[in-house]
Every structure is written in structure tokens, then in C-alpha cells.
Amino acid sequence: xxxxxxxxxxxxxxxxxxxxxxxxxxxxxxxxxxxxxxxxxxxxxxxxxxxxxxxxxxxxxxxxxxxxxxxxxxxxxxxxxxxxxxxxxxxxxxxxxxxxxxxxxxxxxxxxxxxxxxxxxxxxxxxxxxxxxxxxxxxxxxxxxxxxxxxxxxxxxxxxxxxxxxxxxxxxxxxxxxxxxxxxxxxxxxxxxxxxxxxxxxxxxxxxxxxxxxxxxxxxxxxxxxxxxxxxxxxxxxxxxxxxxxxxxxxxxxxxxxxxxxxxxxxxxxxxxxxxxxxxxxxxxxxxxxxxxxxxxxxxxxxxxxxxxxxxxxxxxxxxxxxxxxxxxxxxxxxxxxxxxxxxxxxxxxxxxxxxxxxxxxxxxxxxxxxxxxxxxxxxxxxxxxxxxxxxxxxxxxxxxxxxxxxxxxxxxxxxxxxxxxxxxxxxxxxxxxxxxxxxxxxxxxxxxxxxxxxxxxxxxxxxxxxxxxxxxxxxxxxxxxxxxxxxxxxxxxxxxxxxxxxxxxxxxxxxxxxxxxxxxxxxxxxxxxxxxxxxxxxxxxxxxxxxxxxxxxxxxx
Amino acid sequence: xxxxxxxxxxxxxxxxxxxxxxxxxxxxxxxxxxxxxxxxxxxxxxxxxxxxxxxxxxxxxxxxxxxxxxxxxxxxxxxxxxxxxxxxxxxxxxxxxxxxxxxxxxxxxxxxxxxxxxxxxxxxxxxxxxxxxxxxxxxxxxxxxxxxxxxxxxxxxxxxxxxxxxxxxxxxxxxxxxxxxxxxxxxxxxxxxxxxxxxxxxxxxxxxxxxxxxxxxxxxxxxxxxxxxxxxxxxxxxxxxxxxxxxxxxxxxxxxxxxxxxxxxxxxxxxxxxxxxxxxxxxxxxxxxxxxxxxxxxxxxxxx
Numbered sequence: 001x002x003x004x005x006x007x008x009x010x011x012x013x014x015x016x017x018x019x020x021x022x023x024x025x026x027x028x029x030x031x032x033x034x035x036x037x038x039x040x041x042x043x044x045x046x047x048x049x050x051x052x053x054x055x056x057x058x059x060x061x062x063x064x065x066x067x068x069x070x071x072x073x074x075x076x077x078x079x080x081x082x083x084x085x086x087x088x089x090x091x092x093x094x095x096x097x098x099x100x101x102x103x104x105x106x107x108x109x110x111x112x113x114x115x116x117x118x119x120x121x122x123x124x125x126x127x128x129x130x131x132x133x134x135x136x137x138x139x140x141x142x143x144x145x146x147x148x149x150x151x152x153x154x155x156x157x158x159x160x161x162x163x164x165x166x167x168x169x170x171x172x173x174x175x176x177x178x179x180x181x182x183x184x185x186x187x188x189x190x191x192x193x194x195x196x197x198x199x200x201x202x203x204x205x206x207x208x209x210x211x212x213x214x215x216x217x218x219x220x221x222x223x224x225x226x227x228x229x230x231x232x233x234x235x236x237x238x239x240x241x242x243x244x245x246x247x248x249x250x251x252x253x254x255x256x257x258x259x260x261x262x263x264x265x266x267x268x269x270x271x272x273x274x275x276x277x278x279x280x281x282x283x284x285x286x287x288x289x290x291x292x293x294x295x296x297x298x299x300x301x302x303x304x305x306x307x308x309x310x311x312x313x314x315x316x317x318x319x320x321x322x323x324x325x326x327x328x329x330x331x332x333x334x335x336x337x338x339x340x341x342x343x344x345x346x347x348x349x350x351x352x353x354x355x356x357x358x359x360x361x362x363x364x365x366x367x368x369x370x371x372x373x374x375x376x377x378x379x380x381x382x383x384x385x386x387x388x389x390x391x392x393x394x395x396x397x398x399x400x401x402x403x404x405x406x407x408x409x410x411x412x413x414x415x416x417x418x419x420x421x422x423x424x425x426x427x428x429x430x431x432x433x434x435x436x437x438x439x440x441x442x443x444x445x446x447x448x449x450x451x452x453x454x455x456x457x458x459x460x461x462x463x464x465x466x467x468x469x470x471x472x473x474x475x476x477x478x479x480x481x482x483x484x485x486x487x488x489x490x491x492x493x494x495x496x497x498x499x500x501x502x503x504x505x506x507x508x509x510x511x512x513x514x515x516x517x518x519x520x521x522x523x524x525x526x527x528x529x530x531x532x533x534x535x536x537x538x539x540x541x542x543x544x545x546x547x548x549x550x551x552x553x554x555x556x557x558x
Numbered sequence: 559x560x561x562x563x564x565x566x567x568x569x570x571x572x573x574x575x576x577x578x579x580x581x582x583x584x585x586x587x588x589x590x591x592x593x594x595x596x597x598x599x600x601x602x603x604x605x606x607x608x609x610x611x612x613x614x615x616x617x618x619x620x621x622x623x624x625x626x627x628x629x630x631x632x633x634x635x636x637x638x639x640x641x642x643x644x645x646x647x648x649x650x651x652x653x654x655x656x657x658x659x660x661x662x663x664x665x666x667x668x669x670x671x672x673x674x675x676x677x678x679x680x681x682x683x684x685x686x687x688x689x690x691x692x693x694x695x696x697x698x699x700x701x702x703x704x705x706x707x708x709x710x711x712x713x714x715x716x717x718x719x720x721x722x723x724x725x726x727x728x729x730x731x732x733x734x735x736x737x738x739x740x741x742x743x744x745x746x747x748x749x750x751x752x753x754x755x756x757x758x759x760x761x762x763x764x765x766x767x768x769x770x771x772x773x774x775x776x777x778x779x780x781x782x783x784x785x786x787x788x789x790x791x792x793x794x795x796x797x798x799x800x801x802x803x804x805x806x807x808x809x810x811x812x813x814x815x816x817x818x819x820x821x822x823x824x825x826x827x828x829x830x831x832x833x834x835x836x837x838x839x840x841x842x843x844x845x846x847x848x849x850x851x852x853x854x855x856x857x858x859x860x861x862x
Contacts (some may be wrong), residue, residue, distance in 0.1 A: 278824065298631025298823050347625040351648065354630055405802050413630075414822060416808045417646055423809060424623050435807040437720065 045268040046538065046554065049280045049292035053247045053273045058213055058230035059201045060133055061140075061223070063147035065293075065547060068198040070271060073253055073551050074116075075201030075236030078107055078126065079192065083542045083550070084314070086367075086465025088193055092121065092202055092237065093180075102187030102500045103170075109178040113260045115204035116241040123174030128205040130172045130182065132214070142220030148199030148463070151473070152190060187500045190472075193464040196548065207235035221442070239264045239552035248273065255552075265540070265555030277408060284308070284533060291534035291541070297354040297413055300531065309534045312356060315365050315527040316545035318470065319411035319459035321422065322522040326483030327454045330399070334392035336520045339399075339455070340378035342385040342429035345525040348421045352414060353528050360524035362513045364470035365462070367545070370496070370509025375517040385429035398432040402447060402456040407440035410530035411459030418457055451480030459526075464546055467509040468497050475516060482521045489515050585855040595851030601844025608656055609663040616653035617641075620811040624648035631826040642833050645816075646823060651830065654811035655837050661722070661812045662841060666791040669726045673733025674784050680734065681741030685749070685776070686768045696742065699735035707732045711794055715803040722805045725798050729791050740783050744776035751775075778856040785849035789842045796838050813838050 052066045059071035080091040095108035113121040133149050135157045140146055141164075149156075155167035168191065170183040184191060194200070203213070212227025225231065234242040239261065240253035251271040255264045272289060274280045280292045281299055285306070295303065295310065304310055321343065329335045345359050358366070362375045389397060403419035412418060423433050436453070438444040447453045458481075462469050468476070475485045476493040489512060496508040532543060540554045589595040608615060618640075627634055627648040635643040642651035684695040702710065711728040718724030748754060749772050757767045796814030798804055804812050808819075816834040824831055 278821070281825065296631070296822060298826050301631060302826055344625070351625040351628045352630055352646075403808075414646070416819065420647055420809045421623060421625060423807075424621065435805075435809075437806045437808075 044266055044556070045270060046266050046291075046551065046556075047270045047272055047289045048551075049274045049283055049289040050251075050271045051273070051275060051277075051280070051292075051294065054245075054251065054271075056225055056230035057234035057242060057245060057251075058203070058225070059198045060149070060203075060213075061145050061216070061225065061230065062199070063144075066271075066273075068547065069293075069549070070251055070253075071198040071201055071236075072238070072548060073240040073269060074234050074238045074242055075198065075203060076238050077198065077200050077202065078109075078195050080196050081465070081544060081546060081548050083553075084544055086193070086316075086545055088196060091196070092126075096192070098500075103184045105182045105184070105191070107180045107182065109180060110260065111178055113237050114258055115207070115237055116235045116256055117204050117207050119204050119206045120177075121202065121237050122177045123180040124177075125205050126180040126202055127172035127174050128208075129200075129202050130169065132208065133200075134167065134169050139216045139218060139220060139223050140214070142223065144220055145216065145223050148194075148197050151463070151469075152188075152194035152197070152200075187498055189497060189500055189505055190464070190466045190468045193466045193469075196464055196546075198548075201236055204235035207233055239550070240269055243268070259552075262552070264552035266551070269551050284535070287535075290538055291532060293530075293532045294408070294410055295531045295533045296408070297352070297531075300354060303533055307536050309536060309538070311532045311534065311541060311543045312529045313410075313531065313543035313547070314367065314545040315356070315358065315529040316367065317411045317459060317461040317527060317530075318360055318363055318365065318524050319409075319418075319457075319526040319528065320360070320363065320522045320524040322448065322453075322456045322458050322481060323520070324451055324454050324456075324481060324483045325485075325519075325521050326451065326480075329392070329394045329397045330454055331483070332392050332394060333520065334388045335394055335397055337378060338385040338388035338392065338397075338429060339426065339431075340520060340523045341381045341388065342431070343422055343425050343523055343525065344380045345523075346380065348418060349526050349528075352417050352421070353526055354531065357526055357528040360527050362517050363460075363474060363522070363524050364467055364513070365527045368462075368465065368467055368470065369502075369506045370467035370471075370513065372510040372513040375514050377517075378520075378523070382429050389430055396432060397430070398434060399426065400434045400436050400454045401426070402436045402438070402444065402453040404440040404444040404457065405437050407444075409459055410461055411526060411528055412457060415457055422457075448481050449479075451483065453481070456481075462546060467505075467512075468493070471509065471512055471516060472497055475512075475521070485521060486515075486519060489519065585852075588855040589851055592851045592855070594847050595855070598844050598847025598849075598851055601840060602848055605659055605841045605844055606663060609659040612657050612660050616650075616656040618650035618653040620649065620654045620657040621809050622649060631823060633823075633827055633830070635827075635829060643829060645830060646819065651833055654816060655813070655833050657811045658813040658816065658834065658837060659841070661810065662792045662795060662838075665722065665726050665729070665795040666788045669729035669791045669795070670733060670784055670787045672727065672730025673787060674737050674780065676730070677734040677737025678741050678780065681738040681745070682768075682773065684738065685742040685745030685772070686765075692742070695738060699738050702732075702735040703739075707790075708794060708797055711798060712801065712803060715798055720803060720806040722810075725795055725804055728798065728803075729794050732794070733787050733791070736787070737780060737783060740779050741776055744779050745772050748772045748775050779853075782849055782853040782856060785845055785852055789845035789849065792838065792842050792845070796834075 050066050054067035054070040055062050055064055056067060057070060057074065059075060062068060077091045078093040079088050081087060082089045092110050092113065093107040094110050096105060098105050109123060109126065115121055136146055137158065141156055141160050143150055153168045154165040166185060168184050168186065168188050170185045173181045175181055208229060211229035211233040213229035215227040216223055217226055218224035231245060239256055239259045241256045243252040243254045245251045253269045255267050274283055277296050283289045284292060300310060323330050323336055325331055349357050349359050361377050362371065364371055401423060403415045407415060423435065426433050438447055448456050448458060460470065472493050475489055478485065492508055492512040492515065496505055496512065499505045499508060534541060537557050538554060539557045542553065543549060625648050627644055628646060633644050633646060640650050640652065642655065645651050645654065680695050684692040711732050714728035714731055715724050718727060754767055754772055757771060796817065799812045799814030800818040804815055813834040817831060820831040
């Protein structure tokens with residue numbers, strides 16, 4: 001078996017070399033001004049190594065990075081973020097303003113924009129999309145299917161789960177072709193930054209209807225998209241149109257001729273799914289792909305030495321040791337503090353994380369407003385940990401400590417290494433650690449989300465630049481993974497979500513961060529900046545903290 | 559001049575005892591002359607000694623970490639203090655390899671014991687009784703042998719949950735049909751041999767013939783198989799650990815797991831994959847060489 005695989009890699013490598021050579025030949029005529037990318041021979045193609053196929057090309061149904069990456073190229077959102085940052089800038093809307101109450105938002109739309117199928121982009125289309133999401137039913141309402149709608153807008157027109165909260169969205173009016181008014185049921189500070197999420201991409205109403213975008217069957221865990229939309233069809237206003245999508249093989253996108261903005265420099269973008277990290281690196285070195293995401297920190301030096309460019313994405317994540325505060329002995333605050341003091345976070349971050357990674361003091365990155373500089377910090381101190389255990393009255397504390405297998409996340413490139421480092425730290429402080437592991441999806445996430453795991457390794461990457469997307473997502477509502485979160489923290493976070501005054505929000509979130517670190521429902525330990533790698537001649541790729549990254553600005557240098 | 563029944567029985571017995579003693583002596587003599595056997599035995603002895611005296615031999619604790627020594631993808635290589643360098647958590651690689659021998663030896667010995675004991679009991683039943691017992695046992699063995707051994711072991715280990723015990727049981731179970739068939743086959747041919755027929759014709763009970771004559775004389779191939787099975791067991795244990803089916807405690811210095819862990823660093827630190835790989839190869843090679851030499855030495859056809 002192992003032999004076969006090796007032969008396969010060699011064969012792939014050879015094929016890659018051939019393809020690479022051919023591509024180089026075609027590239028030699030590229031215009032370097034990047035204005036009109038298509039050159040003779042059609043060799044103007046960038047192949048990007050994705051870690052998986054998109055789940056669907058209908059962004060309303062997805063929440064995974066690979067699906068969103070593809071959606072970013074084909075679709076556009078009303079607002080977006082500045083390149084490389086989290087500030088909101090114009091997208092399909094050029095102007096927006098809220099009324100005094102913060103419930104009626106008027107968007108002035110860009111003129112002269114057409115969908116890939118030739119239909120007009122206008123206020124009607126915007127309202128059509130919002131009403132479609134709002135009226136999701138059945139499987140569409142499952143949290144895994146319409147994750148981001150539920151994150152930002154909470155509920156639907158007809159909530160099928162009685163526990164589901166009331167929808168933030170009320171209605172949408174197209175007052176004229178370029179003016180859409182979105183009415184909310186209450187003020188929300190995360191509404192506008194939330195609209196930059198690829199999940200709120202505006203798709204062609206004609207195509208959505210024609211290709212059965214709403215035909216979803218199956219179950220929440222395993223939804224089946226029966227319509228052609230999302231697999232064979234995907235129609236937005238973005239710089240690239242869907243050429244073909246063969247799951248397991250490739251997703252091909254070509255430049256959209258009638259794009260309203262600057263035409264993309266590269267004619268064809270191909271996303272090739274390569275699940276295995278080392279295989280992605282081999283594909284890059286073989287010239288088969290020109291770039292990939294989430295480079296293993298262990299490969300940084302070698303790749304840089306070989307002349308590849310490593311691009312760093314600003315740290316917008318947190319890795320933490322989660323604690324189920326309802327599970328003895330973790331319900332004891334002194335035991336939790338002992339754990340925090342026992343973990344040598346500095347040593348782990350230095351040994352396992354790339355340069356530029358920071359030791360976390362709280363559950364959100366310092367770049368975000370609401371980050372408090374004066375939270376309770378738990379410095380590495382084994383003696384103090386031992387003293388706290390003695391004070392707690394728990395004799396010989398035993399902890400089930402969980403880690404996932406078969407996964408690598410930006411905030412956790414090697415979960416097993418993190419686990420072993422922390423396991424040794426905890427044992428040094430006098431804890432007895434029972435190791436527990438499970439494959440990441442679904443077993444591990446299930447164990448954590450149902451509250452079965454006591455101590456566990458997890459983390460989070462922010463979707464948009466708002467504290468509600470970090471600590472709000474974690475602690476605003478009861479979640480079994482954290483055990484019991486005091487009501488006053490939940491109230492503070494709810495207040496932060498609806499408050500519209502920036503200064504007041506900042507204060508609320510700073511207070512919440514202090515309270516959370518006092519309560520200690522987990523030990524945040526790292527904010528890391530993941531990296532992408534590109535071939536030497538690829539220019540213009542701008543990494544974004546929230547992964548809003550546009551291939552239309554990428555070109556080849558000579 | 560006629561021998562009484564009892565005297566005749568004595569004579570036959572003595573001859574078969576002598577034959578066995580002779581076979582063992584011969585086998586030893588041939589083993590001593592075979593370079594293959596000597597190399598194999600040396601490697602096995604080395605492996606066992608390292609496993610038994612691991613705490614004395616290992617310069618450091620296999621789990622003591624020194625994170626300050628490592629950076630992502632860069633671990634100090636071999637040096638005077640750490641002969642095989644440090645791993646991704648700053649642990650002494652040599653100490654881990656040495657302690658790893660313990661796990662391999664324990665898993666190997668226990669699993670082969672499980673497989674051989676249960677397999678031989680079943681083989682004895684089938685070989686002694688024949689008929690429907692034989693049919694039942696052998697069909698069950700055929701079914702198990704139809705499934706590739708590693709696949710069967712993965713299935714059993716996955717079913718039992720992640721632990722070293724389940725790995726030992728899984729590998730043991732995989733070995734059961736092998737030993738059962740082997741013993742039964744050897745017994746069948748011994749049962750029809752002249753000395754067995756002679757004993758039977760002299761009135762020795764069937765049970766006594768089977769237990770005292772047929773069974774001991776059928777053991778040679780089983781001994782060979784047990785040695786070879788140890789080699790396979792070490793590879794299979796490493797394979798299961800590589801696939802993530804070993805102990806859930808990742809700090810245990812198990813060779814297969816160490817190999818799996820270094821997979822991510824193969825490009826930057828290839829030596830880290832070499833050491834556990836080499837340890838597996840050397841120990842497996844030892845048991846193979848010894849097993850093959852035993853097979854030749856115990857083969858009555860090669861007796862001069």
C-alpha cells in the first residue's frame with residue numbers, strides 16, 4: 001500500500017513537471033500591466049491547491065473556508081472589507097446609512113452591474129436574496145446548512161425549532177432600482193460587518209429559481225442539494241464565472257468579460273483539492289500548483305529557502321484549552337486556576353508556532369476593539385498551581401483531557417504536539433491526566449459540543465471584525481461545551497450585540513473579557529498568523545484576517 | 559522369542575523419545591553452524607536486552623520534554639548529549655527508541671501468546687477429534703484467513719477502542735487461525751505416521767497417543783511460526799499505531815506512533831523518521847532470520 005502511494009506521488013510529480021513546463025511556456029507572453037489578462041495560447045492560468053472541494057457553490061449553504069474561498073471569486077456582497085483588513089468598505093453597495101433607531105438600513109447600489117447570466121443586478125435582486133434566506137424552511141433551517149444566516153440574523157420567517165430566536169431581519173424594500181432598504185427588528189452592531197460574509201453573496205434570482213437552489217433534502221448533518229444550483233451552476237456578479245466544477249478533481253473559473261470593476265489579470269483560476277498537507281507541498285514543488293493555504297509551520301524555512309513567497313495572514317484567531325465548567329473537578333474555580341497556572345503557554349507557542357504568533361491572554365485577538373489589556377493573567381507557575389490544588393480540597397485531581405486526531409487548524413497545526421506539551425505540564429503540577437482522542441469530525445466536535453469532554457483543545461478563526469463573532473459566539477448563549485456561564489456575562493454580551501454606540505460597545509466588551517477571564521471557562525493560549533505560499537512569480541495576493549481574498553487582483557510577474 | 563505387549567510399547571516409546579531428543583540436538587547443532595541463525599539470535603537478544611533494561615540504558619526519561627530546544631520544523635539533530643537528537647517536543651530520541659522496544663516486545667509476546675494458545679487449543683481439538691469438530695474449526699479459520707490480517711486487526715482494534723490491550727488482542731486474534739491450521743495439519747500427518755499407528759496397534763489409548771506422541775512431535779512448525787509471528791506482530795503493532803489505533807496517550811514512545819508523528823516533519827527532519835523505522839526493521843529482521851533458520855533446522859527432511 002505504501003509502495004503504491006509512493007509510486008503515485010512520483011507519477012503525479014512527473015505529470016506536474018510536464019504541466020509546469022507547459023504552463024511556463026504559455027506564460028512568457030503575459031502583459032505585466034495586468035490590465036487585460038488574456039494572452040495568446042490561453043496559458044494564463046493559476047492553479048491553487050485547496051485542502052478540500054467546496055461543499056456547494058451556493059454560499060448561503062456553506063460555512064467552511066474552501067467553499068467561501070470559491071464563493072469570493074464568483075460572487076460579491078453588498079459591503080466588503082478593505083484589502084488586508086477588517087474595515088468595512090463598499091461592495092455592491094456604494095453607500096449605506098441607518099436611521100436613528102438603527103433598524104432601517106438604506107443601501108445605495110452600484111449601477112451598471114450585471115450577473116453572469118446577463119440579468120441586471122438591482123434592488124429587486126438584493127431583496128430577492130434576503131427574502132430567500134429569511135424564508136428558508138426544513139433542512140435549510142438546520143444550523144449546519146444556514147450557519148451564517150443564523151449567526152447574524154438568528155431566526156427565520158417561520159422558525160421550525162421553537163427554541164430558535166426571533167429573526168433580526170424584518171423585510172426588504174426595493175424603493176427604486178438602485179436603492180434597497182433593509183428593515184431589522186432591532187438594532188444590531190454585527191449586522192453591517194456581518195454583511196461582508198460570503199454567505200450573504202447576492203446571486204442571480206433568475207438562476208436561483210431556474211436551477212432549483214432551494215431544493216434541499218436529507219438531514220441537517222447530511223444535507224443533499226438536489227438542484228443543479230451550487231454544483232453545476234453558480235451565478236453571481238463577481239470577477240470570475242464558473243466554468244466547470246468536478247468534485248474531487250477541479251473547480252475552474254474564468255474571467256467575467258462584463259465585470260464592472262477592473263478586469264482580472266489572470267484569465268483562468270483553478271482550485272484543485274489536495275487533502276494531504278505534505279502532498280500540497282509536493283504539488284507546489286512539482287509546479288503542479290502555484291500556491292496553497294495553511295502552510296505547515298515546519299515547512300516555512302525550506303519553502304522560503306527554495307524561493308517561494310510566504311504570505312502571512314494577520315492573526316485573527318484564538319487557540320484555547322476549553323474547560324467544561326460543569327464537570328467535576330473542573331467546576332472548582334481553584335482547579336481551573338491551577339490548570340491555567342500549570343500550562344506553559346509561552347514555551348509551547350515558541351516551540352510549535354511560527355514567528356509572529358502571540359501568547360493569548362483572552363478569547364479574542366488584540367487587533368479587535370473590546371480587547372482588554374488588564375484582564376486577569378495566569379502566569380506559568382507550577383508551585384502556584386500545586387498550592388491552588390491543595391487549597392481546592394480536591395485530592396489527586398484526575399482530568400479527562402481531549403485532543404482531536406487527523407486535523408490541522410490554523411490555531412492548532414499539530415494538536416497532538418500541543419496535547420503532549422500540556423499533558424506534561426499538567427502532570428508536573430500534580431494532575432492525573434487521562435488522554436482521550438477522537439477523529440475531528442464528527443466524533444471529536446460532538447464530544448466537545450455535547451459537553452462530554454472535560455478539558456479539550458479547540459480554537460476559533462474570526463469571520464468578521466466584531467467581538468460578537470468571538471466572545472459573543474462563545475458565551476452569549478448557554479453551550480454545553482463550556483458548562484455554566486454566569487448570567488451576567490451573557491447579559492453583558494447581549495448588551496454589546498445590540499448597543500450601537502462604538503465607545504459604549506468597546507467598554508461592554510472589555511468588561512466582558514475581564515469577567516470571562518475571572519470566571520476562566522478555558523485557557524486561551526495563542527493567536528497565530530497562518531501563512532499562504534505562492535510561486536515566486538505570483539504577485540498581488542493580499543491575505544486578509546477574515547480570509548476575504550480576491551484572486552482578481554493577482555497576476556504573474558515575468 | 560516374543561516381546562510382551564508392555565515391553566513392545568516401551569520400546570516404541572523410547573525410540574520416539576530418542577528421535578525427538580535427536581531432532582532437538584541436531585537442530586541446535588545446525589543452528590550453531592548457520593550464520594543466519596546467529597545474526598538473527600543476536601538481534602533478538604539485543605532487542606530483548608534493550609527492552610528489559612530500558613531504564614538502565616536510556617540516558618533520559620522518554621517523556622521529559624524540553625520545548626526551549628525546538629522551533630517549528632527545527633529540532634536539534636544528533637549531538638554528544640543526545641545521540642539521536644531531539645524530537646518535535648524536545649524529547650531525547652534515543653531514550654524514546656529504547657523504551658519503544660519495551661512496547662514492541664510486550665505487544666509482540668502477549669499477542670503471539672494469545673494467538674498461539676487459543677490457536678493451538680483449537681488445532682488440537684480439530685486434529686485430535688477430526689470429523690465435524692475439525693470441519694467447524696477449520697471453516698471458521700478459513701473465514702478469518704479470508705480477511706487480510708491487517709484489515710482484520712484494524713477492525714478488531716477499532717471495535718475494542720483505543721488501547722494497547724486492544725492492539726494485543728487484535729493481533730492475537732489475527733494469529734489464531736494460523737496456529738490452529740498449522741497444528742492441525744502437522745497432527746494429521748503425525749497421526750498417520752508409523753510410530754503412531756504402531757502405538758495404536760499395541761493398544762495405547764487414542765488420547766494418550768495424541769497427547770504424548772502426536773502433539774509433541776507436531777510442535778516444531780508451531781515454534782517456527784511463533785518466531786515469525788513475533789516479527790509480524792511488531793510490524794502490525796507499528797502499523798496500527800501509525801494508523802492511530804494504539805494507545806490514546808500520544809506520549810507513549812511506541813515506534814509506529816513515533817513514525818506517524820514524524821510524517822509532518824519528513825521534509826525538514828528526515829532523520830526522525832529514520833530511527834523508529836530502523837528500530838522496527840532491525841527487530842523484525844532478527845525474528846525473521848531466527849525463524850527461518852529454525853524452520854530449516856527443524857525440518858526433518860533436511861536431517862542428515
